Amino acid sequence: MGVERTISNFIRALRNAEVRVSTAETLDAMSVVELVGYEDKAHLKRSLSLALPKTADEKNTFDACFDSFFQFQDVRGETASDSSSESEQEGEDSGEGGDGEGGGAGGDPQNQNRGKKKSKSKSKSKQNNLFEEEEEADLGPGEITDAHSPLGKLLMANSRVELAQSMAQAGEAINVREIQIFTQKGLYARRIMDHMGLPDLNREISDLRTDSRVPARRLGQQLKQRRDFLREQVRDYVEQQFMLNADVSGKRLREEMLRSVKLSNVEHRNFRLIQEMVYKMAKKLSTLHSRRRKVFKRGQLNVPRTLRNNMSYDGAIFDLYWKSVKVDRPKVFAICDVSGSVANYARFMLMFLYSMDEVMPKVRSFAFSSDLAEVTELFNRNKIEDAIAKVLHDYSGGSTDYGQALLDFKKLCLDDVDNRTTIIILGDARNNHGEAHAEVLRELYDRSKRVIWLNPEAKLAWNTGDSEMRKYGAYSHQVEECNSLMHLERVVSNLLRQTN
Amino acid sequence: MGDIEKLAASVASLQASFEAHRYICSDEIATAVFLAYQLRKPILIEGPPGVGKTELAKTAAEMFALPLIRLQCYEGLDESKAIYEWKYGKQLLYTQVLKEALGEVLGDAQGFRESVEQLHKFGDIFFSEEFLEPRPLMKAIKEEDGCILLIDEIDKADHEFESLLLEILSDYQLSIPEIGTIKAVAEPPLVFLTSNNTREISDALKRRCLHLYIPFPDVDIEQRIVAARVPDIPPALQQQLVAFIHELRGLDLKKMPAISETIDWARTLLLLHADALDANMVRDTLNVILKFQEDIDNVKGEVAAITAKVAK
Numbered sequence: 001m002g003v004e005r006t007i008s009n010f011i012r013a014l015r016n017a018e019v020r021v022s023t024a025e026t027l028d029a030m031s032v033v034e035l036v037g038y039e040d041k042a043h044l045k046r047s048l049s050l051a052l053p054k055t056a057d058e059k060n061t062f063d064a065c066f067d068s069f070f071q072f073q074d075v076r077g078e079t080a081s082d083s084s085s086e087s088e089q090e091g092e093d094s095g096e097g098g099d100g101e102g103g104g105a106g107g108d109p110q111n112q113n114r115g116k117k118k119s120k121s122k123s124k125s126k127q128n129n130l131f132e133e134e135e136e137a138d139l140g141p142g143e144i145t146d147a148h149s150p151l152g153k154l155l156m157a158n159s160r161v162e163l164a165q166s167m168a169q170a171g172e173a174i175n176v177r178e179i180q181i182f183t184q185k186g187l188y189a190r191r192i193m194d195h196m197g198l199p200d201l202n203r204e205i206s207d208l209r210t211d212s213r214v215p216a217r218r219l220g221q222q223l224k225q226r227r228d229f230l231r232e233q234v235r236d237y238v239e240q241q242f243m244l245n246a247d248v249s250g251k252r253l254r255e256e257m258l259r260s261v262k263l264s265n266v267e268h269r270n271f272r273l274i275q276e277m278v279y280k281m282a283k284k285l286s287t288l289h290s291r292r293r294k295v296f297k298r299g300q301l302n303v304p305r306t307l308r309n310n311m312s313y314d315g316a317i318f319d320l321y322w323k324s325v326k327v328d329r330p331k332v333f334a335i336c337d338v339s340g341s342v343a344n345y346a347r348f349m350l351m352f353l354y355s356m357d358e359v360m361p362k363v364r365s366f367a368f369s370s371d372l373a374e375v376t377e378l379f380n381r382n383k384i385e386d387a388i389a390k391v392l393h394d395y396s397g398g399s400t401d402y403g404q405a406l407l408d409f410k411k412l413c414l415d416d417v418d419n420r421t422t423i424i425i426l427g428d429a430r431n432n433h434g435e436a437h438a439e440v441l442r443e444l445y446d447r448s449k450r451v452i453w454l455n456p457e458a459k460l461a462w463n464t465g466d467s468e469m470r471k472y473g474a475y476s477h478q479v480e481e482c483n484s485l486m487h488l489e490r491v492v493s494n495l496l497r498q499t500n
Numbered sequence: 501m502g503d504i505e506k507l508a509a510s511v512a513s514l515q516a517s518f519e520a521h522r523y524i525c526s527d528e529i530a531t532a533v534f535l536a537y538q539l540r541k542p543i544l545i546e547g548p549p550g551v552g553k554t555e556l557a558k559t560a561a562e563m564f565a566l567p568l569i570r571l572q573c574y575e576g577l578d579e580s581k582a583i584y585e586w587k588y589g590k591q592l593l594y595t596q597v598l599k600e601a602l603g604e605v606l607g608d609a610q611g612f613r614e615s616v617e618q619l620h621k622f623g624d625i626f627f628s629e630e631f632l633e634p635r636p637l638m639k640a641i642k643e644e645d646g647c648i649l650l651i652d653e654i655d656k657a658d659h660e661f662e663s664l665l666l667e668i669l670s671d672y673q674l675s676i677p678e679i680g681t682i683k684a685v686a687e688p689p690l691v692f693l694t695s696n697n698t699r700e701i702s703d704a705l706k707r708r709c710l711h712l713y714i715p716f717p718d719v720d721i722e723q724r725i726v727a728a729r730v731p732d733i734p735p736a737l738q739q740q741l742v743a744f745i746h747e748l749r750g751l752d753l754k755k756m757p758a759i760s761e762t763i764d765w766a767r768t769l770l771l772l773h774a775d776a777l778d779a780n781m782v783r784d785t786l787n788v789i790l791k792f793q794e795d796i797d798n799v800k801g802e803v804a805a806i807t808a809k810v811a812k
Contacts, residue, residue, distance in 0.1 A: 022707050028541070035538050043511070046531045054706040056546070056713050304580065308588045311595070381754075 007033055010069050011052070017065050019058045025051060041070065068240055145215045147223060149204045151197035155226040156219075163230070167237055170195035176241045189238045193231065201227060274348065274485070275384065279355040281489050331362045331420050335409060337427030338392055339369035339400040345456040345483065346396070349426045350388045352488060354379050364413070367391050370398030372408035400430060402468065403437035410440050414447070421448045426482075428457050429469045438471040445475040454482035454491060504564045504646075508537040523552070523559040524724045532712040533560060542669050542691035544654075544706060547714035549696050550758025554652055556714075557692035561648040569643070569689070570650045571636040573657035579664055583674060585633040591626050627678035637668055638682065646687030654705075655695040662705045665693075669708045717759065719746055725759060730766040740777045741766060743810035745789065748799065757789040765789050777811060779804045 007029055011021050021029075028051045036047045045066050053062040147156045154166060171177075174191045201223065208220030305321040313319070334353050338346040350367070357363045357379050364376045373395060379387050417423070423444055445451050453476040455462060455469060462469040473479045480491050507517050515530040533556075536543045545553045561568035571582055598605075605622070609615045625631075634642060640649040654662070668674055672688035675681045693709065695701055717725065723742045726733065745762050757765075765788045774781055782803050790796045 020703070022703075024707050028539070028710075031539055032535060035535070042527075043531070046528050047535055050528070050532050050535055050543075050710040050712055054544075054703075054709075054711040056715075059713055304585065304588055307592065308586060311588070311591060 003033060003038065004030060010066075013069055014052060014062065014065055017061050019053050019061050019065070021052055028052075045070075145213070145219050147204065147219060149197055149200035151201040152204050152223050154196075155201075155223060155230060163233070164237075166196055167192060167234060171237065171241065176238060179238070179242050185235075185238050185242055188241075189231075189234050192234050192238065196230075196234075198227075275351055277485060278348070278351050278488075281355075281485065331418075332356070332422050332424060333364050333366070333409075333413065333417070334424045335366045335368065335372070335405070335426065337369065337400060337402075337405075337425075338367050338396040339398070340396065341400060341430050342426075342428050342456055343392075343396065345426075346392065347388060348485075348488075349454075349456075350391055351384065354384050354387055364416075366409060366412075367395040368401075368405040368408065369396050370401040370404055371395075372405040372412070374412065399432050400427075401434050402427070402429060402431045402472070403435040403440075406437050406440040406444075410443065414443070417444060417447045419447070419449050422450045422452065423448050424452045424454065425472075425476075426454045426456075428455055428467065429453070429462075429472050430466050431468045433466045436468045436471050438468070438475060441472055441475040445477070450477045452476060452478045452480070452491065454480050454488075456483045457481070458483070504537075504566075507564065508534060510534070517563055518559060519728070521559050521563050522728045523555060524721055524728050525556070526717065526721055529556065529712065529714065532710055535710055536690060539710075540672075540688055542693060542709045543712050544693045544695065544701065544709035545712045545714060546695045546697050548716065548756060548758060550760040551714045551716060552759055553694040553714060554650065557648055557650040557694070560690065560692070561650075564648070564690075566645070566690070567643060567647045568650060569636050569640045569647050570652060572652050573654050573661070575656060575658060577657045577661055580635070582635050582661070582664065583637045584635055584676060586627070587631045587633050591631055594626070624678065629679065632676075632679070637665075638674055640689040640691075641668065641672065641674055641682055641684045643689060644685050644687075647689045649689040649691045651691065651693045653696060654693045655698045655701060659702065662702050666704060666708065669705070716749055716756065719743065722746070722759065722762060726762060726766050729763045730770060733766050733770050734775050736776055737769060737774055738766065740810045741769065744777060744782070744806055747806045747810060748789070751799065751802075753790070753795045753798070754792045755790070755795065761789045761791075777807050779807045782807055 008026065011026055011029065014021055029048055032047045032051045033044065036043055038044055045063075048066070049059055049062050053059045147153045154162060170192045173195055174188070176188050176192065179185070179188050205220050205223050205227065208216050208223065211217055211220065302321040306317060306319070309321060310317045310319055334356070336346060336349050336353060338350070342349075353363070353365045357365060357376070364374060365379055366372050367375045375387075375391050375395075378390060381387075382390060441451065453469075453472060457467070459481050461467070462473075469479070478494075480487065482488055482491055507513060511527065511530045511534045514534055515525060515527070518525045518530065518533075532543050532545075535541065545556065547553055557570075558568060560566075606615050606618055609618045632638075636649070640647055651665070654665075669691060672684040673681050693705075716722075719742055722745070723738060726738050726742060727735075730738075742762065745757050745765070749756050765785065768785050768788050769777075769781070772781065772785070783800060786796050786799060786803070790799060
């Protein structure tokens with residue numbers, strides 16, 4: 001019971017951290033736990049990491065998740081709130097509490113309390129005792145009165161497991177899982193404490209401290225120390241819950257926001273996230289539209305198949321099968337303007353180009369400001385940050401000259417452009433009043449399957465000033481405004497659908 | 501089967517027995533084989549080339565004393581190569597031969613209806629197991645005492661091929677339209693799939709497998725691997741060359757040297773009677789560990805520095 005609950009909570013946390021876990025895999029995880037047990041944490045971790053995460057990335061996430069999840073709760077002494085799990089916790093209790101006598105009493109907390117209290121002096125010297133028990137000088141060890149408030153009793157019971165359990169119950173009760181942003185941590189910690197009965201405890205402590213009897217004052221001191229300890233525990237607990245439940249939804253929120261924000265406005269610290277998103281997007285799109293093979297009526301004769309299929313015609317062969325298959329992958333040429341006017345976008349466009357290059361086999365990338373050069377090789381050789389930095393450094397110097405860039409492109413690879421090619425041009429078409437050479441684009445337009453122009457400027461700004469959008473637009477199959485990830489995603493999705 | 505059960509009873513015993521078969525494996529790898537055996541689940545092994553993915557399956561077969569059935573994947577692999585194929589030649593031949601005997605078979609049948617009824621009695625002999633040519637997957641299923649099925653480089657096969665595998669991976673059975681479903685006889689095969697990650701394996705396939713990622717090993721394990729595979733190597737040289745390889749993996753290379761390269765290099769150096777690494781010899785033998793001229797050129801300049809560093 002309890003174990004299952006823990007595992008499914010853990011899986012929930014994993015899912016939250018974007019490890020994709022299916023129901024079948026949840027069942028696998030259960031049988032893994034059944035098989036390897038939960039005594040050896042390292043072994044359990046290794047085993048679960050075989051059953052749950054299915055990529056190298058997911059494995060890293062899994063490791064972090066496992067550590068933070070099980071650092072606080074044991075696999076068995078877990079957050080289970082049902083009483084049926086009590087018996088399970090016996091062993092844990094006596095081990096952790098370091099209290100020989102009252103440890104495993106389970107059932108009746110009242111009994112347990114008394115047992116604990118008597119053995120107090122014994123347990124104090126034990127190393128793994130839960131509480132630091134340095135007393136103030138004036139009150140030595142000795143007789144001590146019983147605590148009255150429920151929380152006080154619980155604290156004096158000296159049982160880590162029960163404490164954790166009650167903390168988790170309180171957590172459930174106030175829906176700590178709904179914690180969203182880190183500033184809420186204090187609030188949730190406070191709520192948990194309140195739910196556990198902090199006000200009563202506080203009242204008791206202040207009463208006790210002013211009490212005339214020494215044993216009562218002693219209790220007051222003890223309770224105060226333990227309350228502070230509890231506070232720390234609760235803070236840790238909330239911290240952990242936050243990590244497991246909120247961190248990612250926070251990230252998701254950020255991602256949502258970043259998708260629609262203008263790329264030029266993205267702050268520097270979010271670059272890494274954007275990069276991740278772009279990569280994910282490119283990957284998603286390319287797998288979504290990955291080409292299927294088609295059997296064509298040409299190529300090599302498939303003898304076995306032909307014979308087999310013609311058996312029904314008395315072995316006379318007239319229905320032929322061919323071996324040849326046609327793998328038709330979109331061939332993309334991407335030309336990116338990296339000049340000053342689009343510098344803010346260029347980074348993202350390059351990022352996207354780079355990611356496309358990784359997920360699609362036939363992308364050739366070009367960059368230009370005044371002169372155009374192929375950067376495919378550079379992309380292949382370098383890591384994404386280096387590649388982008390290099391491209392920006394090498395090519396962003398000059399003033400924009402679309403005409404020259406088109407001429408260069410024509411010279412470089414007009415021969416490779418055929419009716420399966422898609423040409424994507426990323427740029428604002430601001431040509432500094434130079435010669436537009438739209439006729440080159442027309443040539444490309446005639447030869448290729450599609451020419452797509454993505455303009456980072458808002459539509460209203462097109463054709464104003466030195467923008468040559470009207471001329472170029474005429475020779476493009478598709479002209480789109482593209483300045484956020486959402487635009488980019490839409491465009492690429494269309495692109496892949498049409499090349500299919 | 502008793503032996504296998506004993507071997508696979510715990511992670512430690514597996515690890516020890518792998519080691520006895522000169523395959524040094526990390527806890528993760530041993531755990532994977534342990535779980536795969538205990539839970540009867542296929543293992544999908546990913547990792548850079550040359551870290552011993554295929555070797556793991558081979559060693560497991562050797563260790564469990566089971567036959568190894570290997571299916572090498574490539575683009576265009578289909579069910580007739582992987583599962584089964586009708587012996588079309590034999591079928592054709594038989595039809596020709598039987599044509600002559602048709603009169604006897606039909607005997608005194610009167611008219612068309614009776615003839616057909618007569619023929620029906622013979623059933624679908626042409627599409628029975630007699631005429632079936634089993635391919636690796638079916639062979640593995642039919643193996644009585646279990647076997648190791650190695651589906652190598654699944655990422656090289658087409659997307660559609662993965663779907664073909666789903667049935668065998670989850671239920672250890674195969675459906676053949678003409679015959680029906682063939683189930684694993686007694687002991688289902690222990691399945692290893694390897695992938696070099698040239699493309700993403702589909703979720704459906706991953707869901708049915710345990711997933712083992714074998715990274716490059718740490719220094720300690722790699723030293724043990726070299727010692728196990730090239731036992732004659734002087735300890736000083738062995739330590740130095742492993743350290744050298746680890747330094748190389750830290751560089752920005754087109755292709756990292758893998759374990760197989762380390763072993764090859766150890767053998768090479770042993771042949772050259774080396775006792776310790778020296779820069780000149782390293783330079784001369786770089787082509788054993790680096791497979792791109794570009795990488796060799798890049799590393800050449802740093803050989804002296806790295807050699808000095810690992811010699812310490």
